[in-house]
Amino acid sequence: MSKPADKTKILEDGLRYKSKVGGSPFLTASNPGAATMSCFLCGKHRPRSELKSRKFIGKSQAVCDPKCG
Template sequence: MLDDDDEKTVIDPKGLRYKSKSAGSPFGGKGAFVGGTMSCLLCGKHRPQAMLKSRQVLGRPQKVCAPSCKELDEILAQQR
């Protein structure tokens, strides 16, 4: 017989969703861009879209930190 903890981690027959997994994103909101954050292609940190700019990387426009990852980290550190 399974105890309650084991039952929470059984995969649902309709898909690969665990019963114990909380719904939603760690970045808040529902949907792709409701939270208003995206990750920078260069540093990988999630930033509000207002802090990102579009830049050509490998021939395609990609979102990166503006003015740069290092400068943005310094600005945010001063505000804290």
């Protein structure tokens, strides 16, 4: 028998969890075009269709299209 999961609790120093709920806040999509990525410049998660590729320091990165907002 497994023991019940504890609720998330932050210690008094505010930096560590005694327990943490599993999972991801970002849903996985069955359609690869519906998946999200974060913008290299602003960090917001957007659908891939709303991102474009730009070169930064010789490497292509996904950024918001037309610009971060």
